[in-house]
Amino acid sequence: MARAIYVRQEVEVPQGVKVSVTGKRVRVEGPLGVVEKDLSHAKDIQITCEDGKIVLEAFNADKKTYATIGTIASIVRNMIVGVEKGYRYKMKVVYAHFPMNVKVDEKNGLVVIENFLGRRGKVTARILPGVKVRVDKDDVIVEGVDKEAVAQTAANIHQATRLRGKQHMCPHGREGGPGILDGIYLYAVEHMR
CATH class of the missing domain: 3.90.930.12 (Ribosomal protein L6)
Known part of the structure; x- marks a missing residue:
């Protein structure tokens, strides 16, 4: 796979769930509790929170970085489901x-x-x-x-x-x-x- 110039993936944040991103630490609060994860192992990926979404971005991404973005998106989705439903x-x-x-x-x-x-x-x-x-x-x-x-x-x-x-x-x-x-x-x- 050739390098992708720009990769972006968004994770929707539902109503009643509060998400905060500090550096590479993601904290999700919901009705059942709080989950906090350190995602600093993803070096080439920027994690931001904007307009009720968590945005994952990478520039000049190789195969590994492209796969890591999908993995981090799944981790964040699991965190959101966990604080909502357990x-x-x-x-x-x-x-x-x-x-x-x-x-x-x-x-x-x-x-x-x-x-x-x-x-x-x-x-x-x-x-x-x-x-x-x-x-x-x-x-x-x-x-x-x-x-x-x-x-x-x-x-x-x-x-x-x-x-x-x-x-x-x-x-x-x-x-x-x-x-x-x-x-x-x-x-x-x-x-x-």
């Missing part, structure tokens, strides 16, 4: 024999998983700031306004119960079976409102 990730606790106990330690910002595959030790997963986790029987519900933080917290919970290598054995000694499927798996992504 994000909810639903996860299911799956076990065959040993029932897992999942608890939320809000003081330390951890999800504690006990009795995973009958083990005595506890498995922990970190909860990112601004994310709420609650346990409802066999469901773990992760909610928040920042999509990246909510998704990363859900990934931390899934990775904590993921079996790797030789741990992922076949039950009953048969080959070619599905292996042990115990864990916590994501099954739905939706908005809070």
